[in-house]
Amino acid sequence: MLKKVSNFVASQIQEELTQVINHQALTQEFIGGVITGVQKHAIITGAPGLGKSFSVQQALDDAGKVVNKDYFIVKGHITPTQLFKILYLYKEAGQVVVLDDCDDVFNTEIGLNILKAAMDPTNKTVSYFSQRYMVINDRVVQDFVFDGTVILCTNITLSTGRLGRKSEHMAAITSRAPIWPMNWNSRTQKFAQIFNMVKNVGYLAYDERTNLSPEQIDELLNFLWENLEDINNLDLRLPYRIASQMKASKNWRQLCTVLIRG
Numbered sequence: 001m002l003k004k005v006s007n008f009v010a011s012q013i014q015e016e017l018t019q020v021i022n023h024q025a026l027t028q029e030f031i032g033g034v035i036t037g038v039q040k041h042a043i044i045t046g047a048p049g050l051g052k053s054f055s056v057q058q059a060l061d062d063a064g065k066v067v068n069k070d071y072f073i074v075k076g077h078i079t080p081t082q083l084f085k086i087l088y089l090y091k092e093a094g095q096v097v098v099l100d101d102c103d104d105v106f107n108t109e110i111g112l113n114i115l116k117a118a119m120d121p122t123n124k125t126v127s128y129f130s131q132r133y134m135v136i137n138d139r140v141v142q143d144f145v146f147d148g149t150v151i152l153c154t155n156i157t158l159s160t161g162r163l164g165r166k167s168e169h170m171a172a173i174t175s176r177a178p179i180w181p182m183n184w185n186s187r188t189q190k191f192a193q194i195f196n197m198v199k200n201v202g203y204l205a206y207d208e209r210t211n212l213s214p215e216q217i218d219e220l221l222n223f224l225w226e227n228l229e230d231i232n233n234l235d236l237r238l239p240y241r242i243a244s245q246m247k248a249s250k251n252w253r254q255l256c257t258v259l260i261r262g
Contacts, residue, residue, distance in 0.1 A: 027051075041176060043151075043173075043179045049237050054203060070095055075102075078104065081128070087126055088126075088136055088146075091146045092148060094149075101154065117146070121176065128142060190234045191228060194221075194239060207240075230261055
């Protein structure tokens with residue numbers, strides 16, 4: 001349900017705000033369903049810094065999953081051999097592997113083949129045969145059955161429209177998992193998403209350095225709205241930086257006026 005919107009928000013943002021609140025609620029329900037097995041795997045797409053990773057983490061927490069036991073999150077670079085090992089370690093039903101912005105894995109045929117095998121709905125055997133033995137926990141592993149769940153969070157468009165082997169691999173991966181979009185394109189839509197995540201979802205409350213009072217949150221969002229056209233990089237990292245500055249300095253407005261243009 002739409003919470004009361006602060007008076008500073010112009011009337012034209014009401015429609016965008018309602019849209020992002022509804023979509024965020026659906027996103028949490030969808031990811032929660034993936035974690036509990038409604039969907040076996042998923043691909044979460046959208047612009048960077050607008051809540052993909054946060055939404056997945058929140059769903060894992062809501063499901064009572066324990067990090068490094070029930071799930072493992074990889075952020076950034078990962079090699080095919082590392083991917084094989086992590087999938088092996090979290091291969092049981094109910095376990096979740098989150099690949100967050102690990103776009104390098106799409107650039108190697110080995111990595112794509114490992115992903116395809118893990119996400120296959122019928123033949124779930126993941127294999128890695130090479131001249132060097134793969135030793136995991138003092139055991140030689142060349143293949144295993146993956147019964148876990150893979151969630152891909154990516155900023156790139158998983159295009160399948162061009163010819164070639166990579167396109168065929170991408171088509172195979174997208175056929176194995178539904179794509180859930182978190183696409184906010186206009187400046188107003190992005191602001192509405194930030195507003196919702198900061199004011200309604202409590203995005204800043206998870207870190208003591210950014211945990212603000214309700215009055216401070218309104219002040220921060222007012223500042224963003226007033227300077228919306230001057231902001232170079234509009235995403236959730238910005239209110240995080242501003243909140244840190246608010247708690248550290250009385251001159252935060254002057255400091256952040258420069259910061260938002262950086």
